[in-house]
Amino acid sequence: MGKRYNNILETVGHTPVVRLDRLAPPGINLFVKLEAFNPMGSVKDRLALGVIEDAERRGLLQPGQTVIEATSGNTGIGLAMVCARKGYPLVVTMAENFSIERRRMMRFLGARVVLTPAAEKGSGMLAKAVELAEKHGWFLCRQFENEANAEFHSRTTAQEILDDFADTRLDYWLTGFGTGGTLKGVARVLRQHSPATRILVCEPDNAPLLGSGMRQARTASGAPSASHPSFRPHLMQGWSPDFIPKLTEDAVNAGLIDELLPIAGQDALDCAQALARQEGIFCGITAGATLAGGLQVARRSPAGSNILCMLPDTGERYLSTPLFAAIETEMSAEEMEIARSTPGYRFDRPSTTPPPATTSVAATPEAEQFLHSVLHDRAQPVVMFALEWCEFCWSLRKLFSRCHIDYRSVDLDSARYQADNQGGAIRAALNTHTGCVTIPQVFIGGEFVGGCTEVFEEFRSGRLQQRLQAANVAFDDQAALDPYSLLPGWLHPRGR
Secondary structure: OOOOOOOHHHHOOOOOEEEOOOOOOOOOEEEEEEHHHOOOOEOHHHHHHHHHHHHHHOOOOOOOOOEEEEOOOHHHHHHHHHHHHHOOOEEEEEEOOOOHHHHHHHHHOOOEEEEEOHHHHHHHHHHHHHHHHHHHOOEEOOOOOOHHHHHHHHHOHHHHHHHHOOOOOOOEEEEOOOOOHHHHHHHHHHHHHOOOOEEEEEEEOOOOOOOOOOOOOEOOOOOEOOOOOOOOOOOOOOOOOOOOOHHHHHHHHOOOOOEEEEEOHHHHHHHHHHHHHHHOOOEOHHHHHHHHHHHHHHHHOOOOOEEEEEEOEEHHHHOOOHHHOOOOOOOOHHHHHHHHOOOOOOOOOOOOOOOOOOOOOOOOHHHHHHHHHHHOOOOOOEEEEEOOOOHHHHHHHHHHHHOOOOOEEEEOOOHHHOHHHHHHHHHHHHHHHHOOOOOOEEEEOOEEEEOHHHHHHHHHHOHHHHHHHHOOOOOOOOOOOOHHHHOOHHHOOOOO
């Protein structure tokens, strides 16, 4: 049955459990729970909604109050979604070494992202969040200690798992730990309602915080007071911060963990890629790590065993990480051979595509007058005649934005100039005026500068800055900026 939702928050949870046919050993039922099906693509959407709504119920979060949290990314993305829908400003603190995609997603959703030095690790970004919350009176989510995190998983994730295996037994449930919310919230429900299920926790083999048996130093509030001595940098972003979260320690102390599985970073990468290429499931490094643990268990389990692995997020969070290090943007030798197997549309031969047909449009008196008025408008000396979605035009827009140059853009193909083909008439007048038929065309103080390449070259030489000064146009000097870096990658000259 279909369903209409009142808002995006109602879509959190109810993620699918999928059987792996190609990766599982014969006779073993290996399942994965795909948390990437949450609206923002990770298990942390559950945490975000649970913590915010709990704070609202308890009166800890007031309308319009700023929310702040330390995050490796997924929690921040989930919080950005919840806060956007509910109208709370959001600030997140994040160590600089986490993937760039995550901070850009949070900012796109309206959050402000404060980076902390990588050398200060997860505990550094957490301390910064506490510092900012105390300074400004912001609501701090405290995801690593907040019982609302685990409680939401007990009410949603755990119940979904019980429902999915109501007609059979679940022999093993595997997860990693980030905050410990999934671990504590699900494990305690399984202990009560599915006591035969063994609970296994995966952690990086080079940073065995739980496996070390060493306790975590804490403040009176339960927050970590120092990095754990067994922490080492590892690949599993979002897993195993440099401290043992209070919620994770709760699960340990309650005897909810039956076994710890150390996972090698390379195994995590290999399993993430195997999920994509053999099962069509696009997940991140932590998902690969959990699956690596699941495969360890599967190889030693009797036929008919049912194993469920939590897959926390989508692979799109990892495009700038080692997971994609071997994935090229250019064609491989094999792909080049495929391209050469037919004669047309190749980079190693001149294009045989005929030029597009053009329609002759004459400049009208109105277009001539418009061009004259625009080029002699002293209030707006920088003018760009452009196309709305042209890559070269957008590269110039980026340059002007970086340098804080105020300009007027006349987008000749926009809806504004479509009636009676006004844009075409203006372009005909422009072509007559400059003798140039390409777009964009840039003018400063009524003087023609040129197109994208000419503007970039003048910027590099300093001539553009001189023109701006002569026209009394304010700008920020960005002398170190390479304007060609603002072009899309496919426009950069390079070997094919």
